[in-house]
Amino acid sequence: MRRNLIFILMSVEIMLNGAGVAFVAAGSRWGQPDGQIMFLFILAMAAAEVAIGLALVLRLHHQHHNLDADAISDMRG
Amino acid sequence: MEAAFYIAGAVAVISTVFTITRLNAVHALLYLAVSLLSVAVAFYTMGAPLVAALEVIIYAGAIMVLFVFVVMMLNLGRRAVESERRLMQGKIWVGPSVLSALLIVEVAYLIARTGLPGMPAGAGSGVLDPKQVGIALYGPYLIGVELASMLLLGALVGACHLGRPVSEKAEVRYDRNSDGSRARSGGNFVRAGVGRSTDAP
Numbered sequence: 001m002r003r004n005l006i007f008i009l010m011s012v013e014i015m016l017n018g019a020g021v022a023f024v025a026a027g028s029r030w031g032q033p034d035g036q037i038m039f040l041f042i043l044a045m046a047a048a049e050v051a052i053g054l055a056l057v058l059r060l061h062h063q064h065h066n067l068d069a070d071a072i073s074d075m076r077g
Numbered sequence: 078m079e080a081a082f083y084i085a086g087a088v089a090v091i092s093t094v095f096t097i098t099r100l101n102a103v104h105a106l107l108y109l110a111v112s113l114l115s116v117a118v119a120f121y122t123m124g125a126p127l128v129a130a131l132e133v134i135i136y137a138g139a140i141m142v143l144f145v146f147v148v149m150m151l152n153l154g155r156r157a158v159e160s161e162r163r164l165m166q167g168k169i170w171v172g173p174s175v176l177s178a179l180l181i182v183e184v185a186y187l188i189a190r191t192g193l194p195g196m197p198a199g200a201g202s203g204v205l206d207p208k209q210v211g212i213a214l215y216g217p218y219l220i221g222v223e224l225a226s227m228l229l230l231g232a233l234v235g236a237c238h239l240g241r242p243v244s245e246k247a248e249v250r251y252d253r254n255s256d257g258s259r260a261r262s263g264g265n266f267v268r269a270g271v272g273r274s275t276d277a278p
Contacts (some may be wrong), residue, residue: 005146010109014093017116028123031081033205036128037221040214043135044225048232049216050140054147055239061151067156070108 005060008052016046042065084124088115088176095172102148106141109172113137115273118180121187127207262271 020039027035057067064071098199100106113136120129216224 004102006144006151007097007105010105010144011097013109013136014096014112017113017136021116021119023127024120024125025123028205029124031205033210036205036210037214039128040131040210041221041225043131044229047135047140048228050143051232051236052229052239054143055236058150059243061240062238062266067151 005053005057005067005069008069009050009057012053013046013050016042016049078122081187082119084179084183085119085122088179089119092173092176100115102256106144106148107169109144110137110141111173111176113141114177118183121184123128126204132168190241 001074020042023035023038023042025035027033027038060072089112092108092115096105096108096112099108113132117129117132117137120126120132
C-alpha cells in the first residue's frame, strides 16, 4: 500500500473532483443550477484542504525528512 | 456533442488511472493536470461553461501550482539537478502530450462549430449559463457562500500558521524568548514573534 503523503493528497483531489462531476452531471440532467453551485462549494473546500494539507506536508518533511504517512504515528498526543 | 463528451470522459479516465499508478510524483502531477483539463472539457460539453472555466482556473491553475511548488521544494539541492535531467530526457512527456493534443483538437472543433463567444449550442439541450448560476448562488445559497468564505479564511490563517519559518531558535521556550524576539523585530509586525516556540507544556 502506498503511503506517500503527496499521492494521498492527489488522490483526495481526484475523489473530490469525481464528486463534483457527479453533481454537475446531475444538475445538467435536470436542468437546475444547484449542481454547479455544489461544485463551487466543493471547489472552495478542495482549495482550503489542499492549502492546509500541503502546509502540513512541508512541516512534516522539515521534521521527519520523509513523506511516509506512518512516520507520524509516533507523535505524542 | 455526445461524441465530444465521451472522448473527454475517456481521456479523463485514462489520465486518472495513469495518475494513481505512476511512482514519480512529477509524472503523476502531469497526468493529474491532463485529467483536470479533460474534466473541464467534459463540463463544457455537459452545458456548464462557468464550472468548466472555474475548473481550469482554480483546479488546473491554482491547486496544480501548489502541488508543483511543494514537489519541487521537497527535493532541493544537488539531487534535484539529476532528477531534472532524468525527467527531461525520458519519454515521459509523450503520454500527457498525446492526451492534451486530443483535448485541444476537441476544443478547437467545438469552438469552430459553435462560434467563439457562444455557449455550447447543444440543440436545445439545457445550457446553464453563468447568469442562472449566479442568481441561484446569491439567492437561496447565500448562507453557503458565507460559510465558504469563513472556510477559506480559516484555511488562510491555518496555512499562515503552519507555513511560518522554523529555525533552531524556535526550540527555545516561549517564556524566555517571546519578549526578546518581539523587541528584536523592531516593530516589524510581520516578523514579530517569529522565534517564538509553540510547544505546549
